[in-house]
Amino acid sequence: MAGVNKTHLTETDIITKFILPAIKDAGWNVMTQIRQEVKLRDGKVVVRGKLAARLTVKSADIVLYHKPGLPLAVIEAKANKHEIGKGMQQGLDYARLLDVPFVFASNGDGFIFHDKTNPVQLESEIKLEDFPSPEKLWDKYCAWKGFTTEQMPVISQDYYDDNSGKSPRYYQLQAINKTIEAVSAGQKRVLLVMATGTGKTYTAFQIIWRLWKAKNKKRILFLADRNILVDQTKTNDFQPFGSAMTKITGRTIDPAYEIQLALYQAITGPEEHQKAFKQVAPDFFDLIVIDECHRGSASEDSAWREILEYFSSATQIGLTATPKETEEVSSTDYFGEPVYTYSLKEGIEDGFLAPYKVVRVDIDVDLQGWRPTKGQVDKHGELIEDRIYNQKDFDRTMVIDERTMLVAQTITDYLKRTNPMDKTIVFCNDIDHADRMRRALVNLNPEQVKKNEKYVMKITGDDEIGKGQLDNFINPKKPYPVIATTSELMSTGVDAQTCKLVVLDQNIQSMTKFKQIIGRGTRINEKHGKLWFTILDFKKATELFADERFDGVPEKVIRTTAEEITDPDSDFDEQLEDDTPESELPDVFTGMEETPATYDPTSGDGTGAFEEDDENKIRKFHVNGVAVKVLAKRVQYYDADGKLVTESFQDYTRKTLLKDKDYASLDDFTRKWQSAARKQVIIEELQELGVLWDVLAEEVGKDLDPFDLLCHVVYGQPPLTRQERADNVRKRNYFTKYSEPAQNVLNTLLDKYADEGVQEIEDIQVLKLKPFDSLGRPLEIIKSSFGNKQAYEEAVNELENEIYQLPSRSA
Known part of the structure; x- marks a missing residue:
């Protein structure tokens, strides 16, 4: 391209005529190693009021790969009028996302090469013809990573590719590659932390696929604690394993299969004969992947931990959105620090997860409390204990019918203002509360219920009919059920892509549980109009957004003095919610079908959660005739700093x-x-x-x-309106400097501006529209009125300057 005047070339021309030829000449394969316009983010969704829109995002001009899925370098190009290294900072941002050490910036004259592997000189200028070869960058990359010869077969193993065009997102690439690196280096315990809705199972599949295909791991166990998680995994992401895969049922492990999926409950139990995992030798599995490892497997005395310890020689990879860090239970104690973390905040900022609007509703009896009159009895004739009942008591130890109706009315009013068919999950304190909430919502929505009786459904572990509707609720193509009342069953493992309203009428103190519940709304489904969701909070649960532990990996809490231990009576919710291992939940809670486990009546989503017990009586009073009202509503939005703001x-x-x-x-x-x-x-x-x-x-x-x-x-x-600006231009009568034909064109452009805006007159295609089309083709109009295209563009530019002239400050 010698002799070409680059200064008038566009950025695209620079890439096509100079950068790509230099890369190809260095030996890079166009089909497998070079990708252009690589969109790393989706564009954050910004929500205000009822409206939402995506921010536009730039794509990396070029990404170079050792092979698909293994990025090496980013190249950012600029037009030649810019300095050669102008794109460097942009390229460094993309390189951070891809975790690559090499960045090239170019304006077509050469490259500025940023090389993190070179401690002596980070950035240097190189000629176009000196662009490094794939082998050179790969060797430098491997040395930078510290890969050994033994690791290379695993590191270089191909990703699964079904030719559908689907490829891992940048954070999934990082999660997969960092895990593969750790396992190939001999790390036995690996923790991956990825926010709900960011594709943990797909990520796990690619990790297992590469380790399996490289013959690094030959027999693999995927463990989960809910049937829906196992079945979704087998049917969807893991489907390419085909006949090599099975789901363990009937407490029998068939050694003929290389990929085995299992519920914890299917291979263990309190009795020795239930411990099916002991049918095979401790070294039978060489890789175990644990889904949602923050739950039962994080607890040292859990029956599920026994499985992991039995297969202790296997590499074990834990997946979670919410690593558990309490005084008694720690995910990181067992798995170690995460090799990679992708948080909810990052997911929202990148546009892969839905942001949220929070509507806080304060009810008078919640804030001010309610006290029975002396000797007052409840609906069942029980003498009500004389004390002040407040927000933490309602629907746990005290039911006020009018409060239930007020919450249901608020939900109904919100849906009527927005869309009555928006999928909604109402989180209640227990099954009794979910029953009453369903009934209240049915009575307040008679027209909708007449159309379909499944408009409102209670979906809890004790209700087979309700559980049978769970798949329909989460299926974007199924309109019914619309509203689901629940307590525990839908807090995890429910891929509700089109859920637009999450209602919190449940006391939530556990950060782990709060994150899981919020995760029910964070999936985006643009096809069905789901870009964001609303949280309707009646119990101040969203105050947890302000907790520094909300986004990211929590610090392990260590108690040092007896005085720091919470009074057992001070926070009933914190003791009962989410800290009971799911191994102790009845089968209706976990989705287990094979074998029942021990039933702990304090474990959550069960009819026994608040029943009387011989040793510990927790009585629930039920009253009506109490006047209740909403004191205040406050609307808050997720802002650019990940905080909730009212603006x-x-x-x-x-x-x-x-x-x-x-x-x-x-x-x-x-x-x-x-x-x-x-x-x-x-x-x-x-x-x-x-x-x-x-x-x-x-x-x-x-x-x-x-x-x-x-x-x-x-x-x-x-x-000023556009019409007012157009009128001001005409008053200044600056058109007289132009010929009459040119004045006619400019006057018509000014009319177009007043009607459509400045974008309309900047596009030369406007000359094809009425009334210009009667004067001839665009080039004919330009030539007859202005002489040439440059003069026309200068005239349009001057017209814009006249349009946007500000009044003088002294006027």
């Missing part, structure tokens, strides 16, 4: 722009706007910063140009 989209836009140096003042903004050859470029750049024009315009309630929207919302200027 409008105008506030969000103002805050976002003012902290950016290019838009910190009105002068900064207008200077950048006026200097831009095309305003559309600024509009798109602002959209990447989080300015969602349609959302902002609807909230402001005026049909304003993007320029005036921001002048008004961010900088407090009185807004």
Whole structure:
């Protein structure tokens, strides 16, 4: 390409004519090693009011791979008018996501090479013809990682590829590759922490596939504690294992299968004859993958831990969204620190998980308490203990019918304002509470229930009919059930892609449980219009969002003094919720079909949770005739810092722009706007910063140009409509400098601006529309009116400057 004037070439031209040829000449394979326009993030969803929109995200220009799934380098290109290394910072951000040490920035003249493997000189300039070969970068990469010769067959093993075009997301690549590296290096216990909805099972499949195909691990056990988890895994992500895979049933382990999936409960139990895992030798399995390892397997005295300890010679990989770290139970004590963590916050920021709006509802009796009159009896004639009952008591030890109806009415009103067919999960304190809530919702939604009696269903472990509707609830194609009342059964293992409303009327103190419940709403399903969800909170549970343990791996808590131990009577919820190993739950809680386990009446989703016991009586009083009302509602949104804020989209836009140096003042903004050859470029750049024009315009309630929207919302200027701006231009009569044909064109463009906006007049294709089409083709109009295309573009640019002229400060 010698002699080519690069300065007028676009970025795409630079890539096509200079960068790609240099890469190919260095020996890189176009089919397997070079990918262009690699979109690493989906674009965060921003929610305000009833509206939501995705932020636009940039793609990495080029990613180089050793082979598919094993990225090595990122290349960022810029047009030649820019400095050779201008794309470096952008490239470094992509390299961080992909966990690669090599970044190249180029404007077509050569490359700036950022090499993390070179401690002497991180960045150097190299010529186009000196681009490194695949072998050179792979050797440097392996040395940087410290791979041994023994590791290489496993490290280099191919990913599973079904030719469907599906490929792991960047964080899944990191999770898979880091796990493979750890296992191939001999690490026996591996922990992966990935937020609910980010594809832990798919990640596990690729890990197992590569280890199995490399013959590093030959007999593999996948353990879960719920039937739905095992069945979904076998049918969906693990399906490529085909005839090599089986699900263990009937307490028999068939050694003929290499990939075995099992419920804990199917291979163990309190009696020795139930311990089916002992049918095979302790060294039979050489890899065990434990799904949701924060539950029973994290506890040292759990019956499930016995399985892991029996197969202690096997490599064991734990998967969880919420590693358990309490004084008694620790995931990290057993598995060690996570080799990789992908948090809810990261998932939302990347646009892979749905953000949430929180509506906090405060009820008077919850905050102020309720006390019976002297000698008052409940509906069953029981004398009510004389004390003040408050939020933690309601629906545990005290039921107030009017409170139940008020919660149900609030849910109903919300759905009527939004969409009565939005999938909704209502989390109640126990099965009795879920029953009463179902009944209240049925009575408040007679029209919907007449259409389909399954509009509201109680889906709890004791109800076979309700459990039978679980698959229909989570199936995006099935409209019914719409509202599910539950207590424990749906808190985990339920892939509710289209759930748009999560209602919390349950006392939740356990961070692990809170994360799991919030995870029911975090999946995105754009096909069915699910980009975000609402949390309707009646029990202050969302205060846990402010806990520093909410996002990420919790610190292990160590108690040092007797005084620090919580009074056993001070927080009934904290002792009962989520800290009972699921091995002690009855089969209706866990989805177990094979063998019942020991029933602990304090374990949660069971009819016995609040029944009387000879030694420990927990009585539930039931009253009505109590006046209750909502004291306050507060709407909060997930903001850019991962915090909950109470603000409008105008506030969000103002805050976002003012902290950016290019838009910190009105002068900064207008200077950048006026200097831009095309305003559309600024509009798109602002959209990447989080300015969602349609959302902002609807909230402001005026049909304003993007320029005036921001002048008004961010900088407090009185807004002008597009028509007012067009009229001001005509008053200044600046058109007289042009020929009559040119004046006609500019006047018509000004009308187009007033009707459609600045984007319309910046596109030369506007000359194909009425009334221009009667004057000829676009090039004919330009030539007859302005002489040439450059003169036309200069005239349009001057027209825009006239449109956006600000009044003088002294006026």
